[in-house]
Amino acid sequence: MNALARRAAGLLLSTVCLPLSALAADPQPTHEFTLDNGLKVVVREDHRAPVVVSQVWYKVGSSYETPGQTGLSHALEHMMFKGSAKVGPGEASLILRDLGAEENAFTSDDYTAYYQVLARDRLGVAFELEADRMASLRLPADEFSREIEVIKEERRLRTDDNPMSKAFERFKAMAFPASGYHTPTIGWMADLDRMKVEELRHWYQSWYVPNNATLVVVGDVTPDEVKSLAQRYFGPIPKRDVPPAKIPMELAEPGERLLTLHVQTQLPSVILGFNVPGLATAEDKRSVQALRLISALLDGGYSARISEQLERGEELVSAASTNYDAYTRGDTLFMLTATPNQQKKKTVAQAEAGLWRLLEELKAKPPTAEELERIRAQVIAGLVYQRDSITSQATAIGSLETVGLSWKLMDSELADLQSVTPEDIQKAARTYFTRERLSVAHVLPEETAHE
Amino acid sequence: MSDRKSSRLILPGLIAVTLIAASAVYLLRPSESVASQALDKAQSAEKLQSLAELDGKAPTNRKLDVQTWTTAEGAKVLFVEAHELPMFDVRILFAAGSSQDGDVPGLALMTNAMLNEGVPGKDVSQIASGFEGLGADFGNGAYRDMALVSLRSLSASDKREAALALFDQVLGQPTFPADSLARIKNQILAGFEYQKQNPGKLASLELFKRLYGDHPYAHPSEGTPESVPKITQAQLHAFHAKAYAAGNAVIAVVGDLTRAEAEAMTAKVSASLPKGPALAKIAQPTEPKAGLSRIEFPSKQTHLLFAQLGIDRADPDYAALSLGNQILGGGGFGTRLMSEVREKRGLTYGVYSSFSPMQVRGPFMINLQTRAEMSGGTLRLVEEVLADYLKTGPTQKELDDAKRELAGSFPLSTASNADIVGQLGVMGFYNLPLSYLEDFMKQSQALTVEQVKAALNKHLSADKMVIVTAGPTIAQKPLPPPTDKPAEQPLGVPEH
Numbered sequence: 001m002n003a004l005a006r007r008a009a010g011l012l013l014s015t016v017c018l019p020l021s022a023l024a025a026d027p028q029p030t031h032e033f034t035l036d037n038g039l040k041v042v043v044r045e046d047h048r049a050p051v052v053v054s055q056v057w058y059k060v061g062s063s064y065e066t067p068g069q070t071g072l073s074h075a076l077e078h079m080m081f082k083g084s085a086k087v088g089p090g091e092a093s094l095i096l097r098d099l100g101a102e103e104n105a106f107t108s109d110d111y112t113a114y115y116q117v118l119a120r121d122r123l124g125v126a127f128e129l130e131a132d133r134m135a136s137l138r139l140p141a142d143e144f145s146r147e148i149e150v151i152k153e154e155r156r157l158r159t160d161d162n163p164m165s166k167a168f169e170r171f172k173a174m175a176f177p178a179s180g181y182h183t184p185t186i187g188w189m190a191d192l193d194r195m196k197v198e199e200l201r202h203w204y205q206s207w208y209v210p211n212n213a214t215l216v217v218v219g220d221v222t223p224d225e226v227k228s229l230a231q232r233y234f235g236p237i238p239k240r241d242v243p244p245a246k247i248p249m250e251l252a253e254p255g256e257r258l259l260t261l262h263v264q265t266q267l268p269s270v271i272l273g274f275n276v277p278g279l280a281t282a283e284d285k286r287s288v289q290a291l292r293l294i295s296a297l298l299d300g301g302y303s304a305r306i307s308e309q310l311e312r313g314e315e316l317v318s319a320a321s322t323n324y325d326a327y328t329r330g331d332t333l334f335m336l337t338a339t340p341n342q343q344k345k346k347t348v349a350q351a352e353a354g355l356w357r358l359l360e361e362l363k364a365k366p367p368t369a370e371e372l373e374r375i376r377a378q379v380i381a382g383l384v385y386q387r388d389s390i391t392s393q394a395t396a397i398g399s400l401e402t403v404g405l406s407w408k409l410m411d412s413e414l415a416d417l418q419s420v421t422p423e424d425i426q427k428a429a430r431t432y433f434t435r436e437r438l439s440v441a442h443v444l445p446e447e448t449a450h451e
Numbered sequence: 452m453s454d455r456k457s458s459r460l461i462l463p464g465l466i467a468v469t470l471i472a473a474s475a476v477y478l479l480r481p482s483e484s485v486a487s488q489a490l491d492k493a494q495s496a497e498k499l500q501s502l503a504e505l506d507g508k509a510p511t512n513r514k515l516d517v518q519t520w521t522t523a524e525g526a527k528v529l530f531v532e533a534h535e536l537p538m539f540d541v542r543i544l545f546a547a548g549s550s551q552d553g554d555v556p557g558l559a560l561m562t563n564a565m566l567n568e569g570v571p572g573k574d575v576s577q578i579a580s581g582f583e584g585l586g587a588d589f590g591n592g593a594y595r596d597m598a599l600v601s602l603r604s605l606s607a608s609d610k611r612e613a614a615l616a617l618f619d620q621v622l623g624q625p626t627f628p629a630d631s632l633a634r635i636k637n638q639i640l641a642g643f644e645y646q647k648q649n650p651g652k653l654a655s656l657e658l659f660k661r662l663y664g665d666h667p668y669a670h671p672s673e674g675t676p677e678s679v680p681k682i683t684q685a686q687l688h689a690f691h692a693k694a695y696a697a698g699n700a701v702i703a704v705v706g707d708l709t710r711a712e713a714e715a716m717t718a719k720v721s722a723s724l725p726k727g728p729a730l731a732k733i734a735q736p737t738e739p740k741a742g743l744s745r746i747e748f749p750s751k752q753t754h755l756l757f758a759q760l761g762i763d764r765a766d767p768d769y770a771a772l773s774l775g776n777q778i779l780g781g782g783g784f785g786t787r788l789m790s791e792v793r794e795k796r797g798l799t800y801g802v803y804s805s806f807s808p809m810q811v812r813g814p815f816m817i818n819l820q821t822r823a824e825m826s827g828g829t830l831r832l833v834e835e836v837l838a839d840y841l842k843t844g845p846t847q848k849e850l851d852d853a854k855r856e857l858a859g860s861f862p863l864s865t866a867s868n869a870d871i872v873g874q875l876g877v878m879g880f881y882n883l884p885l886s887y888l889e890d891f892m893k894q895s896q897a898l899t900v901e902q903v904k905a906a907l908n909k910h911l912s913a914d915k916m917v918i919v920t921a922g923p924t925i926a927q928k929p930l931p932p933p934t935d936k937p938a939e940q941p942l943g944v945p946e947h
Contacts, residue, residue, distance in 0.1 A: 048535050049513040049866040086498040094785065095502070098852055100510075100859020119510030119862045124501035233501075266645060302567075303579035312575065315634065318641060343637040374584040381586025381605050384538050388867045 028387070030397075030407070031223040035231060037239040038211025042397050042407055043226045044218040046390050052219030053390045054126040055115040056134070057398040059214075060207035062187070063109040063180035063248050063329065071187015071195065072203045074107040075151055079200060080114065081105075082143040084129075085136035089143050092129045099125060109181055109248075110329045111402040117391060120220045124229050131233040134213065137204055144197040152193075155186050163263035167271065167443040172333075174257050175273045175439040179248035179330055209240040214401045218394040247404075248330025250275050253436035260442045267318075269339040270352045271441040276432045278325070278332040280404050288326050289420045290428035291334055295324040296375045297367055297425075298336070298358060303374070305358055315344050316354045329403045334432060348442050362429035366422030379417060509858040509896075513865045517875065517885045518710060522721035524697030525728070529875040529885075530704045530713045533868055539611070539706025540603045540872040543622065543720065544880045547598035547694035549672035550733050550810070557674015561635065561682050562690045563593040566600060568631035570620045575631060578621060587614035589621070595668050596810045597880055598694070601872075606707035615716060622695065623723035627687040636679055643676045650748040650921035651820070657744055658756045658919045662814055666736040696727030701879035705872040735811045736760060739917050746921040753826035753922025754818070757833060759915045761815035764808045764881035770894040771906035772806050777853045778845045778903075779837070780804030780817060785852075791836050792819065795933035798829050810881070815911060823922045828930035830918065838913035844904025854896055861892055 030044045061073050083089040096103050101118035116126040159165045169184045176182040187195075215234065217226050254275060282288045298305050299322040310317045320338035336355050340346035386392045397407040518530045526543075549559045567589060568575045582589045587604040600622060604614040646652045656671055663669035673679075693699075702717050738760065762769060773781075780788035780803050788802045802819035817837070821829045845853075865871050865888070878887050 048533070049862060050511045051862050051866045090784070095499070097783065097785070098856055098859070099505075100856050100861070100863070102860075102863065117863060119859055121510050122501075122505065122859070124504065125499065128499055128501040266648060301579060301583040303576055303583045307579070308576050312634065318638070343641050374580060377586040378583055379586075381538075381588075381610075384536060384605060385588070385603060387536055388538070388869055390866065 029223075032407075033223075033227060035210065035235055037235065037237055038209075039213055039215060039230070039234050039237075040401065041215045041217070041226065041230050042401065043221065043223045044216075044393055044397065045221065045223075046218055046387075046393070047220050050120045050220050051117065051390065052120045052123050052217060052221050053115060053117045053394045054123060054130070055113055055216045055394045055398050056130050057111050057113045057214045057216065057402045058207055059110075059212050059242075059245065059402055060112055060203075061108050061110045062183045062185040064207070064245060065180065065183050065187075068191060069195075069199060070183045070191045071151070071185075072199060073112050074185050074187060075148065075192075075195060076200050076203055076208075077105050077107045077112050077114075078147050078151060079139055079144060079204075080133050080137060082140065082147065083138040084133040085138070086132045087129065089138075089140070092133070095125065095129070101126070107185055109183075109185060111399065113398060113402075115391070115394070123217070123221065123226075124233070127229050127233040131237060134208055134210065134234070135237045137208070139197055139201050139204065141197050144200065148192060148195055151186070152189065155189060155192065159184070159186060160189075161264075163265035163443065164269070166263055167261050167269070167441055170259060170261060171271050171273065171439065171441045174259050174441075175275065175333055176248075176250060177254050179250050181248050181250075181328075181330065181332075205240075206243055209242060210234060210237045211239045212242045214398055216394045216398040216401075218390040218397070247281065248328075249281070250331035253434070256435045257439040258442075259440070260444065262444050262446050265443070265445055267339050267342065268348045268445055269337055269443045270348050270355070271335065271337045271439075271443065272352070272355060273333040273335045273439045274432050274434070274437040275439075276324070276332060276334045276437070278328040278330065279409075280327075280329055281331050285416065286420060286424055287428045287431065289417050290424045291324050291432065292326055293372065293375055293417065293420055294362060294425060294429060295322045295334070296378065297362075297371065298322045300375055300378055305361075309358065310338070310351075310354050314354065315341050316346050317341055317351050318343070320351070320355070327399060327403055327405065348444065352440070352442075359429065359433045363426065363433065366426040369422065372420075372422060372425075376417060380414065383414065510862050512862045512892075515865060515871065515888070517878075518713075519879075519885060520714070522697065522702075522718055524721045524724065524726060526697045526700040526702050526717070526721045526724070527879050528702045528704065528713075528717045529879045530708075530710070530717075531871050531875065532708065532710070532713075533705055533871070534707045536868065537606050537707050538603065538868070539606050539704065539708050540601065540868050541615075541618075541716070541720070542599055542601040542703045542872050542876045544597045544599045544701045544703070544876050545695055546596065546699050546730050546732075546810070546880075547690070548594045548596045549670065549674075550595050550667035551690075551694055551730060552667065552670070552674075555674075555682060555686060556670040556678040557639070557672075558678075558682060558686055558690050559598055559694070560593040560672045560674065561632075561639075561679070562627075562687050562694070563591050563598040563600070564635055565627045565631060565687055566591060566625045567621050568635075569626040569628040570624050571626060573620075574628070578617065581617045582614065585610050585614045587618075589618065593672055595672060599876070611716075615719065619720055619723035622720065623725070625687075625691060627684050627691075629684060632682070632684060632687070636682070639673055639679050640676065642673065643679075650746065650750050651754045653746050653748065654754045654756050654919045654921035657746060657921075658758055658816075658917065659814075661744060661917045661919065662739050662758050662760065663736050664739060667733055668736065668809075668811075668813075692725045693727055694730060695725055696729075697721045697724040698726075698728040699730050700724060701876065703872050703875035703879055705868045705875065733811055735763075738915075741915050741917055743918040743920070745924075746919065747924060748921045749923055750921070751823060752820045753823045753920055754820050755826060755830055755833065756919045757817040757837075757916050758814045759911065759917060760812045761806045762808050762910060763811050763813065764883070766808060768906040768910065769806075769808055770891055771898055771903050772910060774850070774853050774857070774895050774898055775845065775903045775907045776804055776806055776815075777857070778849045779840055782853075782856070787836055787840050788817065788819075788833065791933070792821075792829065792832060796832075796931055798822070798825055798832070798930070802833070808881075823925050824928045825930060826920060826922055827927040830920070832930060834913065834916065837911075837916075841904075841908055841911060841913055844900055844907070847900055850898070850900055850903060854898075857895055858892065861888075864888070 028045055032042045034040050065072055099122050101116050103116045105114045173182045279288050306320045317338045318341045322336045324334045338351040338355055340351040400407045515531055520528050547559055552558045567578050590601040592599055602618045604611055660669050704713050780786045792798050792802045799819045799821045804817040806815050807813035
């Protein structure tokens with residue numbers, strides 16, 4: 001795939017949370033049930049191939065962490081591979097590898113999730129290993145003391161030595177003054193330096209319980225077989241109270257903030273972010289759908305406004321993108337970034353002005369019906385394409401459930417998007433793209449530090 | 452197994468794209484582990500009920516009914532019907548990769564990248580909004596052997612026909628407008644500037660130069676800073692006329708189409724292409740001169756690349772080499788290389804070996820990064836591991852494990868339409884039989900230790916290695932002795 005295809009894929013990613021649509025095709029049968037210990041299970045049947053994906057999602061991530069204890073969720077994710085009652089450190093991964101399975105795990109602000117993709121006859125192995133570490137993680141001190149060094153190294157390599165990651169980390173810390181979303185998922189280095197295995201044990205005991213988890217299974221399975229396997233392996237794990245989890249609420253209009261960062265990069269860039277609600281916190285849900293469509297109008301493909309006007313038309317930027325994640329537990333950001341076209345000697349200030357021209361245009365003039373239709377067509381198609389991957393389907397279900405929304409939203413999503421009018425878009429642009437909600441970062445090469 | 456080989460670098464890879472990482476998601480990095488044999492241990496201890504209950508049989512695989520025919524103009528078609536989802540994928544592969552550049556390095560990639568920049572009556576924006584307004588995804592890419600163009604669309608006839616009509620135009624009547632050519636040249640040149648900061652990329656460029664000398668695989672698909680500015684519209688038209696000819700194309704189709712619909716559709720695509728035969732196959736490369744090149748670079752880590760000529764796609768030893776490589780360094784943890792270099796000595800986060808079978812002999816490669824002061828010792832260690840492996844071959848246990856893993860992961864390789872269209876494309880492009888996937892599995896499962904060892908020694912030799920390093924010149928330290936628990940954590944992240 002080249003840039004064009006990848007850009008289109010970007011739109012699909014941004015719609016990752018809404019697989020099904022009335023227009024698209026008959027939805028695959030999807031079932032949900034809850035075990036007595038509170039473990040919620042969602043099963044989607046997809047019988048195209050004899051494979052299955054199993055995912056366990058815990059409602060805990062870096063936005064749950066407190067100052068001084070940042071990075072706990074991510075560190076715990078690492079330690080989940082270091083042995084539980086039935087397996088030693090690293091052993092589960094080798095067992096799965098030998099069975100031809102793919103496995104992975106990921107931590108974010110709102111969740112920590114673990115998954116396996118494997119031939120359908122091996123689902124029980126995935127469940128047994130996953131249930132074992134839900135119930136009886138070992139957390140050996142010697143493994144932790146080695147692993148925390150690996151995590152620090154990961155931080156150095158992926159954040160401290162990676163100019164754009166570092167810029168985003170600092171940007172988020174500034175853009176979320178009130179909520180836990182200012183915490184970087186990997187944790188601040190000072191907190192990693194003083195992290196103790198006892199803190200991880202406490203974090204594990206607090207949040208890793210069946211009643212704080214969702215098991216998602218998509219593939220060539222029946223709900224009955226999943227239910228009996230889930231009951232067998234997860235059923236015996238006792239329920240336990242979890243601490244109260246507060247939704248991350250932000251100041252609506254914190255005031256304009258500016259960050260200038262000099263990093264080791266060849267390419268300067270600018271980041272804009274507006275404090276806006278997400279689907280879980282918005283009073284006016286249509287404004288959320290309007291923001292999603294705005295993101296697509298600006299950056300939803302090679303024919304979108306950024307591409308057409310800024311990249312090709314003015315040749316002002318060599319790359320630019322927008323991001324609006326509506327599917328968060330709390331208030332979120334609408335972000336734009338751009339890298340000025342250096343071959344054409346464009347500056348960060350010019351690129352920033354270019355982004356603002358696009359935003360002002362949205363405020364001044366509603367988009368044409370034709371342009372909106374083009375965006376919706378991509379969204380609708382994306383809903384179908386997403387169903388080609390069992391992992392995407394499971395991820396959509398799991399993330400919706402874990403941020404406090406229902407997977408059933410997937411079914412109404414398209415209708416919600418279609419109810420948005422050009423005027424809704426103009427209104428959302430006027431409401432949210434204001435200086436009071438704005439954070440700006442100028443990310444510049446180190447050479448210019450003293451200019 | 453599913454693969455699109457050779458250089459993956461194309462426009463976006465060259466340009467540092469600033470992506471928004473809205474919710475920073477941290478993926479698991481494979482964790483430390485001790486030895487392999489975990490499955491056996493767990494089974495024998497009967498700790499896992501679910502494992503004890505597995506009957507040990509290979510899992511079932513999706514049955515693929517691959518249909519094939521040739522269009523009137525000579526394009527080979529491979530088709531799999533899949534009506535479960537209301538969508539289809541078509542991927543057209545041309546023998547129009549950079550190995551066909553001739554004396555204009557970068558011409559193949561530029562032609563491919565310019566296809567959707569203009570057709571009669573439509574400029575780049577109109578083409579883009581045409582596809583996007585239908586919800587269709589257009590894609591393209593150029594590598595050493597092949598250039599490909601793909602379309603994913605809804606199968607409802609109104610969407611399908613409009614998307615295909617535009618697709619056919621883009622393939623058959625590109626205008627290669629001058630303003631787009633200037634813009635894309637600029638992007639590629641910016642990418643060359645950016646490459647100068649990337650020691651891994653510099654090492655890889657040098658490696659291919661050393662390995663292939665005057666052969667067309669030697670230069671990178673994106674071309675060179677000298678060649679790209681000189682590419683003309685006339686050259687693009689000429690390259691398109693011969694390399695995007697129907698006789699030089701393979702069409703892979705998967706999705707919600709009947710055989711009749713697929714035939715009609717591929718007949719139209721084929722008719723819209725320039726007329727002409729397949730291009731002549733490129734020559735086999737000649738053996739390179741073994742030895743070491745160093746690139747001086749002020750990084751903390753040193754990149755180490757090892758290569759020799761491997762095999763082409765038609766080689767009957769592919770299954771044996773693939774399995775043999777899996778044990779040497781093709782998998783993750785527990786391979787010979789990973790065990791010696793990472794697990795016992797903590798010298799790297801990841802070390803991988805691979806065969807890339809191509810139209811003619813593609814490379815066998817080993818790559819890793821390590822701390823600069825350990826690079827000399829690590830280099831010798833890798834050479835020793837390979838030499839030892841060639842001498843002794845895999846153990847029965849290693850071979851059995853690799854077979855089991857291969858059988859277990861096989862169903863995953865054709866699970867989605869996207870997977871299948873990729874497999875069909877490779878099968879068609881390299882003229883493999885329709886039963887290729889099953890044949891490969893059967894062949895692999897039947898291999899003996901002696902056969903794998905013999906195949907490895909037939910194609911590889913410990914003293915034929917071309918080696919390139921990129922890193923700083925600093926005082927070297929001796930390697931730590933092997934241990935089960937490395938004390939010092941390695942720098943670097945695994946390359947994937």
